Amino acid sequence: MQIRPILAALRRHRLATLLISLEVALACAVLCNACFLVAQRWELIQTRSGVDESSLAMVMVHGFEADQGKDLNARMLAGLRAVPGVQSVNLISQVPFGPQTGAAGISHDQGSFKRKIGVVDFVLAGPGTFQALGLELVAGRLPKVGDYSPATNFAPADAQVLVSRSLAEHAWPGESPLGKEFWCDKLHFRIIGVVDHFARARPRDWGSQAVEWTVFTPTLPGGSLAGTYLLRAKPQDLPRVLRDARNAVAKIAPDVVLDQENSRTLVDLRASYFKADRIMIDLLIGVIATMLCVTALGIVGLASFWVGQRQKQIGVRRALGATRGDILRYFQTENFLIVSFGIALGMVLAFGLNLLLMSHYELPRLPLYYLPVGALALWGLGQLAVLAPALRAAAVPPVVATRSV
C-alpha cells in the first residue's frame, strides 16, 4: 500500500483531518484517565477486610448507661447464642465497613505527639472474637486470658495488642514489631502479635496507605466494650440468623434500642459503604462508552462524506485496474493514519490531564501501560468505524468513471 498518495489526499483536507485527529486525541486522553480512575475505584472496592465477611454480621444496640454494660452483655450474649444456627456471638467495638467507634492518634512517645505514628482504629474485642473474625496471625501469639484488660475511657489504659502488618511496617519499618510499645496520649500499648490483614471501619476516609491501620485490642467485657456484638453463622444461614437475632433483641433486652441501620451482615455493610464508588465506576464507564460511540460516529460521518465526494476518483481507479481490496485498504490506511496522528497527540494530552488531576486529587501517576492499551483501543475503534463507508467505497463500480464527465 502506498502511503504517499493518501498523505497527498489528506493534505487537501487538512482541516477535517486535523479535527478528527483532535477528537481522537481528546478521546484518547479522557479514555486513559477515566479507565485509570475506574481501576483506582475498583481497587478501593476490593479492599481486603481480612475477616470472614460472608459468615459475619453485626448487632448493635443503644440507650443504656455505662454501668449497665456488663449486665447487658451477659444477657445479650446468652440470648443471641440461643438463636438457632448461630455458631458464635462475641463482643467487638467495630467491624470493617460499620460505624467507626475508636479512631485516635498514636505516637512513639508518651503524652505528646512529637513522634507521631498516625491516626489508627482501635478495635476493642472480647474473648473469642479473634477466632470468630477469622483473622490470620502471621507473627507473635494470640491473646491469652490474662491479656484482656478493662476499658472505661474508649481503650484500656495499658493493653497487650495485635496490630495489622501494614501498621507494623509503617511504624517500625524493617524491624520486628513484637514487643514494641506505643502510646495514645497516656494510654500505653505493647504489641504481642501481628495479623495479616484487618481493615479499619471507614477505610476510604484515611488515604490508601492507612486502610489497615488497625489495633486489635483484647478488652474485658463492660465499660467501653458493650452493646455491639459479632454474630457468626454459616454463610447460607446468615440472613435468617440475623433476622431472628434482630427480632430476639426486643425480648432479650427490652430496655435498649436496636440500631436498625447498622445491625446488618458484613456483606451488606460493605456494599452500602462502597455504594458511592460503585456509582462513580458506572458513571465513568458510561461516559467512556458514550464518548467512544460519539467518536466512532464522527469517523463514520466524515468517512462517508469523503466516500461520497470521491465517487468519481474511485471509479477512475477501479477503471484503471484497482481491485475492490485496493479501495478498501486505501480507506482503512487513511483512517489508520488519521487515528495514529490523533493518538500521538492524545498520549501527550493524557499525560497532561493526569498531571492536572494529580494536582487536585489524591491520585497516583498514570501507569505507562495505559497509553499503548488506549492506543490499541482507538485503532480498533477507528478501523471498525471506517469499515462500513470503506466497503461502500469498494462497491463503487468502475463505470462511474465514465458518467457525466
Next chain:
Amino acid sequence: MFAYYLDLALRSLRRNPVLTGLMVLAIGLGIGASMTMLTVLHVMAQDPLPQRSAQLYYPHIDPLPKAYPAHNDWGDPSDNFTWPDAMALLERAGRGAAMAGGNVLVWPVDPDQMPFRLQGHYTTAGFFGLFGLSFEQGHGWSPADDEAHARVVVLSHELAHKLFGEADAVGRMVRLDDSEFQVIGVTADWAPQPMFYADASSKGGFGEADRFFLPLSTAVDLDMGVSGNQASWKEGENGKRSPGLTWLQVWVELKDAAQVRAYRQFLVDYSAQQQRLGRFERPAQNARLYSLMGWLQHEELVPGDVRLQLWLALGFLTVCLTNIIALLLAKFLRRSAEVSVRRALGARRRDIFLQFGIESALIGTLGGALGIAIAQAGLWSVRHRPDAYAAVARMDLSMLALTVVLAVLGSVLAGLLPAWRASRVAPALQLKAL
C-alpha cells in the same frame, strides 16, 4: 431573510436525517452531562439563607496550643469554639448564638412505640431570631431560660406532628435521652441547604434537617451527646465548659460595614488579651471574621467526586463539540455546488456565512432541548445516589436557561469555522464541475 435561512436550514437538516440526528444527539449528550454536573455544583454553592446571609458572620479565633496539630484528620479544631470564648464573643455581639449539634433518643408519647434517634441542635436563645425561624405555635426560649438551664425544647413541625399528631404540642412533655422536657414552641420546617451552621468539620454540609432545639446550658448540664468534632488539649474539671475543649459554633449578626470592622477589631483585641493572660499561644492576627458565603467557601463543602465528575462532563462536551465541527465541515463543504450557485446569483460571503450560522444554531437548539431532557434524567439518577447532597439536586429556571444558551452557543461556535470555510468556496471552480 432570517425566515428564509431558517427554511433552508430545515430543508437541509431534513435531507440528511441520520447525520442531523447524530449531531443533535452528540450536542444533547455533551450538554446534558455537563448541565447535570453544573446543576449539582450550583445547588451546592447556593446561598442557604438568601434573606439573611448578608448580615450573618462566623468569627474565628485560635485558642490551640502551639504544638497542637492545626489540621487534624477531622478538620481544623480551631474552627470551633471553647465554651468561655463562645460566651465572651456572644456578649459583645448584638445578636448571636452559640450552638452544637446533638443526636438524642426521642421517646414517643405512646409507650408501645420504639424510641428513635434524631438530629437537633443545642443552642442559645438568640438562635431563632438570628436565622429567622418562624414559629407555628408557641415561641423560643428567653435568655433567662438559658441562665436557668430550663428543661424546655422547641420541636420542628415534623417531629411535633410525629409525636402528638394534630393535637397542640405546646405545654406537653417529651422525653429526650433520659430527661423530660417541656415543649414551648413548634417551628415551621426549616432546612437550609447546605446546613451552613452545623459543625462543618464533620462534613455534614447537606443532610437531614434539625428536628429539635434545646438550650445549650441545659444540654451541658445533662451532658448530652454532641455529634460534631471535639478537640481537647487540657485536662479540666469543667467538662464541656472547659477552656481547653473546642466544640461550639458561633454565629453573629452584624448590620453594616462599621459593625463588621468593629467586631473584627474586637476579635483581634480579644485574642491579644487572652494571649497576655497566657491562654492563647498563637498570634492574635489569626483572628478572622467570615461572611456566611465566605465561610462556606472556607469549609470547601463540595466533595472532590463532584468536581471530578464536572471535569469529566466538560471533557466529554469538548469531544462532542469537536465531533460537531468535523461533521458540520463535511456537511457544508459537500454543498459547495449549492453555495457556488447562490454566490453566482449575487449572494455575498456574509449571506452564506449567515445561512450556515443559522443552520448550526438550529442544530444547537434541538440539541439543547435534548440536553435538558438528558440533564433531567441525569439529575433524577443523582437524586437516587446515597450522598447527602443528592436530595437537593434539582434544576431551577436559571440553569434551564443556561442549558439552552450553552447548547446554542456551543453549536454556533462549532459552526463558525465550517461556515467560514463554506463561504470561502471559489464559485467558478465549482460551477465548472457542475
